[in-house]
Amino acid sequence: MRNTVFIKIFLWFWLCIITIIGAVAVIVVMHLGGLHGSEWRRLAEKSLSLHGATAVKIYEQNGKDALIEFARPWEDKAPDTVLLFQGVTELTGRRVPQQVTKLVDKASRIERTDTLTLGEVTFIARRIVGQNNTPYIFVVETNRKGYFKQLSELPRFIVVKVISVFIFSVLFCFALSYSFTSSIRKLRSATHRLANGDLSSRVLPTLGKRNDELSDLAMDFDQMAERIDELVTSQKKLLADISHELRSPLARLSIALDLCHDKTGEPLQKQLSRIERECHRLNELIGQLLDLSRFESRITEMQPVPVDLTSLVNLLVEDADFEARSRGCHVRMVASEPCSVSGIPDHLRSAIENVIRNALRFTHEGTDVEVSITCLPPESKAILQVRDHGDGVSEADLFKIFKPFYRVEDSRDRRNGGTGLGLAITERIINLHGGSVRAYNAVNGNGGLIVEITIPCDVI
Numbered sequence: 092m093r094n095t096v097f098i099k100i101f102l103w104f105w106l107c108i109i110t111i112i113g114a115v116a117v118i119v120v121m122h123l124g125g126l127h128g129s130e131w132r133r134l135a136e137k138s139l140s141l142h143g144a145t146a147v148k149i150y151e152q153n154g155k156d157a158l159i160e161f162a163r164p165w166e167d168k169a170p171d172t173v174l175l176f177q178g179v180t181e182l183t184g185r186r187v188p189q190q191v192t193k194l195v196d197k198a199s200r201i202e203r204t205d206t207l208t209l210g211e212v213t214f215i216a217r218r219i220v221g222q223n224n225t226p227y228i229f230v231v232e233t234n235r236k237g238y239f240k241q242l243s244e245l246p247r248f249i250v251v252k253v254i255s256v257f258i259f260s261v262l263f264c265f266a267l268s269y270s271f272t273s274s275i276r277k278l279r280s281a282t283h284r285l286a287n288g289d290l291s292s293r294v295l296p297t298l299g300k301r302n303d304e305l306s307d308l309a310m311d312f313d314q315m316a317e318r319i320d321e322l323v324t325s326q327k328k329l330l331a332d333i334s335h336e337l338r339s340p341l342a343r344l345s346i347a348l349d350l351c352h353d354k355t356g357e358p359l360q361k362q363l364s365r366i367e368r369e370c371h372r373l374n375e376l377i378g379q380l381l382d383l384s385r386f387e388s389r390i391t392e393m394q395p396v397p398v399d400l401t402s403l404v405n406l407l408v409e410d411a412d413f414e415a416r417s418r419g420c421h422v423r424m425v426a427s428e429p430c431s432v433s434g435i436p437d438h439l440r441s442a443i444e445n446v447i448r449n450a451l452r453f454t455h456e457g458t459d460v461e462v463s464i465t466c467l468p469p470e471s472k473a474i475l476q477v478r479d480h481g482d483g484v485s486e487a488d489l490f491k492i493f494k495p496f497y498r499v500e501d502s503r504d505r506r507n508g509g510t511g512l513g514l515a516i517t518e519r520i521i522n523l524h525g526g527s528v529r530a531y532n533a534v535n536g537n538g539g540l541i542v543e544i545t546i547p548c549d550v551i
Contacts (some may be wrong), residue, residue: 101268104267105264108260140219143217145161151222155184158182159183174229176195176227177225177227179195204216214231216229217230290324348367400430401464404427407444408447419456420456422451424463425462445513450478450479453479453482454481473546475544478540479540483538493515496512496515497515526544530543531543
C-alpha cells in the first residue's frame with residue numbers, strides 16, 4: 092500500500108485522539124477505585140439495600156400511605172416502580188405477576204439480590220430486615236431506562252460509549268485529513284495537466300476562500316504556470332512570425348534563381364541547381380514550421396468529414412513504395428482492415444505520410460517498411476502501425492522524438508534529410524483528432540522502430 096500524505100495525517104490525528112481518550116479513561120478508572128465487573132453489581136446491590144431500608148423504615152413508622160408517597164417520585168422521575176413485600180403480600184396494594192411472587196419467595200431465603208426479566212421489564216429483589224427482625228422483600232420493577240437497570244449494567248454502558256467514541260474519532264479524523272489533503276490533490280491534478288501541455292491549468296480558483304500555506308503554494312504555482320504560458324506563447328508567435336517573414340525573401344530568391352538559370356552558361360548551372368535545392372528545402376522547412384504553429388494553436392478552417400482511413404493508407408503506401416525502390420527497399424501492407432474515422436483528410440494524410448517517410452528514411456537498404464491498420468469495434472479505435480528495420484531508438488529518446496527539432500543523432504538526420512519536425516507535426520494532428528501516437532522498439536524480426544497511431548472512430 093502506498094504511504095500517502097492522507098494516510099499519514101489520518102493516522103497521526105487518530106492516534107492523538109485515541110491517546111487522549113485512553114489517558115482520560117485511565118484517570119476515570121483510577122478515580123473510581125478500579126471498579127470492574129462484579130464490583131459494579133455490588134455497588135448496585137448497596138444502592139438497592141439503602142433504598143430498601145428507607146422504604147421499610149417509612150412503612151414501619153408512617154404506614155402504607157407514606158410508602159405510596161415514597162414510591163411516587165420514582166414513577167414520576169424515572170421509569171422504576173417500587174414494591175415492598177411482607178411475606179408474599181405486596182404492601183402498596185399493587186397487583187403483581189405470579190412470577191414476581193415466586194421471585195419474592197426465593198429472595199426471602201437468600202442474602203443476595205435476585206432478578207427476574209419479563210420481556211423488557213426486569214424485577215430486582217432484595218431481602219431487607221426491619222424492626223424486631225421483621226423480614227421484608229424490597230422489589231424494584233425497572234425497564235432498560237431505569238436507574239437500577241442502568242446501574243447494574245454500567246460496565247456494558249461504558250463499553251458502548253467507548254465504541255461510540257472510537258467510531259466518532261475515526262470519522263472525525265477522516266474528515267479532517269480529507270480536508271487537509273484535498274488541496275494537495277487539486278494541486279497534483281493541476282500539475283499533471285500542466286505537464287501534459289495544458290498551460291491554462293490553475294489551482295487557486297479551485298481552493299475557495301482558503302487562506303493558509305497551501306493557498307500560498309497554489310498562488311506560486313499559478314504564477315509559475317502563467318509565466319510558462321507567456322514564454323511558450325511568445326516563442327510560438329515568434330516562430331510563426333519569422334516563418335511568415337522568411338516566405339517573401341525566399342520567393343524573391345527563387346525568382347532570381349530562375350532568371351539566373353536563363354542568363355548564365357553551363358559552368359554555373361551546377362551551382363545554381365545546388366542553390367535551388369537548398370531554397371526548396373528551406374521553403375519546405377518554413378511550411379512545416381507554419382503547419383506546426385497552426386496545429387499547436389489548434390487552428391483549422393476545415394470541417395471534419397468521414398474518411399476511409401484504409402484507402403488513404405493504401406494510397407500512401409503505394410506512393411512511398413515507388414520511391415523506396417531506388418534504395419532497394421519496399422513499403423508494404425502486412426494487415427489491412429476496413430476502417431473509417433471522422434477527420435480532416437489532408438491533415439491525416441500529412442500525419443501518416445510523415446511517419447511512413449520517416450520509417451523509409453531510417454530503414455536499412457534492402458529491407459521493408461511494414462504498415463498495418465486494424466480496427467477494434469469494441470473500443471471503436473483505429474490502430475495504424477508503421478515499422479522500419481533500422482537501428483531503432485534508445486529507450487531514453489523514445490518519447491523525445493515527437494518534440495520539434497529533436498534529433499537522436501544530428502549527423503544521421505542531416506544525412507537523411509530530416510528536419511526534426513515531421514513526427515512533431517504528426518503528434519499535433521493526431522491529438523487534434525482525439526487520438527495518440529507512441530513509439531517503441533521492435534523486440535523481434537531484426538529490430539527496428541514501430542510508430543503506433545491510435546484514432547477513435549467516432550471523434551469530432
